[in-house]
Amino acid sequence: MPTSPASQYATDRNLRARQRLWERQDPAFDVVAWTLELAGISQGVRVLDVGCGNGRYLEAMGSLGAEAVGCDLSLGMLNAGTGRAVAAADATALPFRAGQFDVVLAAHMLYHVADRTAAALEFRRVLVDGGRCVAVANGAGHLASLRAAVQDAAAPFQPGWSWVDRLGEVFSLENGRDQLSVAFHAVRCVRPDMAGRAVVTDPDVIARYVASVGDIYGQELAGSWDRLVEEVRAKATEVIIREGSFVVEGDVGAFVCS
Ligand SMILES: C[S@@+](CC[C@H](N)C(=O)[O-])C[C@H]1O[C@@H](n2cnc3c(N)ncnc32)[C@H](O)[C@@H]1O
Numbered sequence: 001m002p003t004s005p006a007s008q009y010a011t012d013r014n015l016r017a018r019q020r021l022w023e024r025q026d027p028a029f030d031v032v033a034w035t036l037e038l039a040g041i042s043q044g045v046r047v048l049d050v051g052c053g054n055g056r057y058l059e060a061m062g063s064l065g066a067e068a069v070g071c072d073l074s075l076g077m078l079n080a081g082t083g084r085a086v087a088a089a090d091a092t093a094l095p096f097r098a099g100q101f102d103v104v105l106a107a108h109m110l111y112h113v114a115d116r117t118a119a120a121l122e123f124r125r126v127l128v129d130g131g132r133c134v135a136v137a138n139g140a141g142h143l144a145s146l147r148a149a150v151q152d153a154a155a156p157f158q159p160g161w162s163w164v165d166r167l168g169e170v171f172s173l174e175n176g177r178d179q180l181s182v183a184f185h186a187v188r189c190v191r192p193d194m195a196g197r198a199v200v201t202d203p204d205v206i207a208r209y210v211a212s213v214g215d216i217y218g219q220e221l222a223g224s225w226d227r228l229v230e231e232v233r234a235k236a237t238e239v240i241i242r243e244g245s246f247v248v249e250g251d252v253g254a255f256v257c258s
Helices: 013-021 031-038 056-063 075-080 116-126 144-154 166-170 176-181 203-211 214-220 225-243
Strands: 046-050 067-072 086-088 101-107 127-138 187-190 197-200 246-249 252-257
Touching: 013 203, 031 056, 031 101, 031 127, 031 252, 046 056, 046 116, 056 067, 067 075, 075 086, 101 116, 116 127, 116 176, 127 176, 144 203, 144 225, 144 246, 166 214, 176 187, 176 252, 197 203, 203 225, 203 246, 214 225, 225 246
Parallel strands: 046 067, 046 101, 067 086, 101 127
Antiparallel strands: 127 252, 187 252, 197 246
């Protein structure tokens, strides 16, 4: 099961669809601000943002006055970014000198990396002595209600199928600690005091989220992923009409490594 088909990040369309889900949360939770505080980002701190995607973290770090550089495997993602300092690079072979950064950030990206030991060792290598790596990931409770809705929608044409989190099987808040410990002495898993919940009032937001992972999960279905997306859209619409919103649980945290 390829968890990183090339199509997934050819542009930032899929990532944007998923970012949109979390725009309105109750309680409010800003994963970027939370992560940057955890990482101790401030004026002049030298940061490498590995797998920077369309640059959400880079933008915020720029506003804080950090000296942030981003790198990503996908040129399509880099082109979609904000034009801040970026390089096309693989997490397992970083084109940077040893000890060049105070902080390495790896947000929602390690589950796409096949050789996570190599990546963790590269993160360690480019950090100064005493530097810190912060790896953001999801936990087992992430998207619980959305997973249930997707499974319900699939049941009539794919009985017994469950939407297993293939990315979480690779790297999650539950299984990431040991993987990072190959490169770091101290690895601490931190969750926010209060987990965010997306409160969605537009069924299109739900439908687009599910569509955005079709190239990862579509081959598990005998039927088409597009059909599933439309079934989910219909179910989300029913919930929104009945309850006023479709609520999706977030379970996001980070490993702080030194
Ligand atoms: C889910 S996105 C996260 C983007 C960004 N960190 C964020 O949280 O908004 C994952 C990113 O990791 C990148 N990526 C995947 N494998 C990579 C690798 N081996 N090295 C560098 N970047 C990689 C993808 O191209 C994509 O931009």
